[in-house]
Amino acid sequence: MAYLRNRWYVAGWTSELTEGGGVLARTILEEPIVFFRHGAGIAALRDQCPHRFAPLRLGTVSNGALRCAYHGLAFGADGECVRNPQGPIPKAARVRAYPAHEAYSMIWVWMGAASAADPALIPDFSCISDAPARVRTPGHSKVAAHYELLNDNIMDLSHVDFLHQSSFAQGSLSSVRPQVSTRGEAIRILWSVTDAEPSVINRQHGGGASRFDIDTEVVWHAAGNMRLAVTMRPAGGAPGPVLVIEGCHMMTPETLASTHYFHCGTRNFAVDDAALTAQRAQIARRAFDEEDKPMIEAVQRSMGADTDLLSRQPMLLAGDGGAVRVRRAIKAMVDAEHSQGR
């Protein structure tokens, strides 16, 4: 299936793009892109010099332009060549520039028609940027799998009971039927468990309560951006604090078989405990990198190149409702893009 192009994709954390001339190179939707800062903004250029096809990421930034390391041509944020050491600037000397935007401490890039690149279309992840930096746990992994398998993994959290027994498992998501709903383009799935044990990592923060009513909600925005919120209330209306753990899981396709997985968690308790933040970041990374990633990569290898799940008529379970709705939505959006001639 073709990529969805007219959407914003996360290209990185803004902290990855240092001040002072650094560049960030990422392949997104199979296109090599190099990012650098210019003035107050972020430039995103096709990572290939039009002269001899050298990657511009090997170059250096000065005066807001990126100079190729091979023969010295320099390009501005709009992709136009601004310097040719060997003579006048040729008319054809330009590279593709992509709309790029900084929001919610992430770098976003628009992979479709530049005229349609409205920053207002960036989904709301203020849950990240509103939280104090000291409770955030940003991370980035590369996963050798199609991004829809990663969407599936977040949209169907019933796997938590089995794959993350020692960290995130709480109550038993796999034994309740989740509710799936649609709001505009967004798709929401909600698991509600009552009178349940909290997960290992949240257990100690209940202020004395040991059983909770827990809502676990995921809201998806195309193509692979998900907000995950866990809300824990002392069971049966007992007194005690309401714990809220929020996070984002952003899947940006690198190729049809590899995905950038950006993630970040926050919380509303122990907000001054930096050691706790470090510990939770480590637990999350271990779960994503040592439990989810190997499993999803194994699924990709097991499926082979064709990861179009629905066309393979899998045996679906109750927990697949959200993931299946997301897959159908993506297919409809891609079809719409193509029928509009993009």
Place this chain on the structure above:
Amino acid sequence: MAYLRNRWYVAGWTSELTEGGGVLARTILEEPIVFFRHGAGIAALRDQCPHRFAPLRLGTVSNGALRCAYHGLAFGADGECVRNPQGPIPKAARVRAYPAHEAYSMIWVWMGAASAADPALIPDFSCISDAPARVRTPGHSKVAAHYELLNDNIMDLSHVDFLHQSSFAQGSLSSVRPQVSTRGEAIRILWSVTDAEPSVINRQHGGGASRFDIDTEVVWHAAGNMRLAVTMRPAGGAPGPVLVIEGCHMMTPETLASTHYFHCGTRNFAVDDAALTAQRAQIARRAFDEEDKPMIEAVQRSMGADTDLLSRQPMLLAGDGGAVRVRRAIKAMVDAEHSQGR
């Protein structure tokens, strides 16, 4: 050429499948299979959950069923789903089960129609299981080559004079014309050398005799199972012990370009000398892994994807008689399978 399917293949040594819930995963004829013990038997299932295609080998065994590590579906030895944490068991919830059998301390699996899977068709390797465990030298290598190149290597032992000069070379197999014969489906090749020096590894066990009449016999059973017996008699009927060294060389295709090579040797002398067994195991492993394997992998690379030797009109020598007859037999068996519609 297609694989021969209606035959028993060695999948592993039974010692590889530990008691207490272990699994053994092997790809055989390009099919991923997971083995585990249930009751007194061995189960062999397609290593892919029908829900989301996770490899079942990542799961755990309990009560004779294998539970998927991703979403918790469990499957019994017959491939039927026995537990769905999310609700009733769907009708489609099953995986392919392969006939599997334990014999001669090996795990055998049948890759064709289950109805034809008769354990009586497993070739006789009692030479291994009848020998005391303390003289056996079981081993397993993965070789990046088509299994027929490995068959060739055992069926044409004239290479021993050149490739294994410091270990197995005895007399000069390359200078005698071997006898090839057929018994039912089995193919036998025999090299007889007289008044010859024994090989380096057998030299010291002749009870004082220094020259021997040596018969080296290989019997092949489809698709890649060979028994190799060396019988050494003091030359010219002189008094002294008769040494017999037996072994098996079992080639199981993983893919068209990679093979599981299982091997084991035994002997009828110094049967209580465990140190000698360890030493002979090490010499054999070195010969297989550092002499045969690199050579056969180099031949595979040199031939490229097409390893159908006979179609390439090679220059054949006297020693190729057994290997060529085996290749023709395999081709006829595969053709027969296909004409029967398998």
Place this chain on the structure above:
Amino acid sequence: MAYLRNRWYVAGWTSELTEGGGVLARTILEEPIVFFRHGAGIAALRDQCPHRFAPLRLGTVSNGALRCAYHGLAFGADGECVRNPQGPIPKAARVRAYPAHEAYSMIWVWMGAASAADPALIPDFSCISDAPARVRTPGHSKVAAHYELLNDNIMDLSHVDFLHQSSFAQGSLSSVRPQVSTRGEAIRILWSVTDAEPSVINRQHGGGASRFDIDTEVVWHAAGNMRLAVTMRPAGGAPGPVLVIEGCHMMTPETLASTHYFHCGTRNFAVDDAALTAQRAQIARRAFDEEDKPMIEAVQRSMGADTDLLSRQPMLLAGDGGAVRVRRAIKAMVDAEHSQGR
């Protein structure tokens, strides 16, 4: 584009082929070739035994013949089998022999019709063999790129200003327009800079002069053999020594995406300073292996499989004149070979 076949290619340094039975295996134009010494000459055989396709490079040389390590067939310098341990020599027992020649301390091999292999066609690299061995800096790298990208790199030295700033950059080649000319099949490009600072590595050898008039000349011979000469005269006719640094850059295709890069430098100053030679060799190797090679491999990856630069309508600059003329010459020669039926 097809390879140019009726030309001499560098296969290695003669020092790589030791006396006493050594072999040198190289893949050239996708053909595996094994070289060995016989008498006063060098034999070059297809590196594949006609019996079972084993690579002959694993064998051993004795009496001027190369014996296969697998089953003991031996082949002479003309490719004919001279020994079969299993019986008479079969008529078909031969391998392809390639014309090979030792010249200028390099091994040359002819990849086209043997009847056309005239050693007089080997381009003159006496600049290497005439220089005392103690000033020579021979080297060999493998580069994962099409050989024409490596030709481009030497034919367009304007990159030196940017890629080799700390070693070879001198004056500013990128700011002068080079002169390109043709002599027979050879193509010459000349950069002349006046009143310039010498490069870092030559700076200290000017005998007190600090500004020079510098001619940098590259002469190309098909398919990938280039002589590079730098001649430095004290600026404006001032008194002082004339420094001459010569070198060769020989690109031999291994495949369409990998190239053997042989190189060697000499100089006409401090000719007894072995430490200087070692230092210059190290600087050159660092520049080629850590600056050119990563850049050219990145260009290859950026271009993908199609490295036919001119068909991709790149934005050309003044410095591309020599490289473009070489590419056109190669294309014409390949076309000529094919129209002649080779």
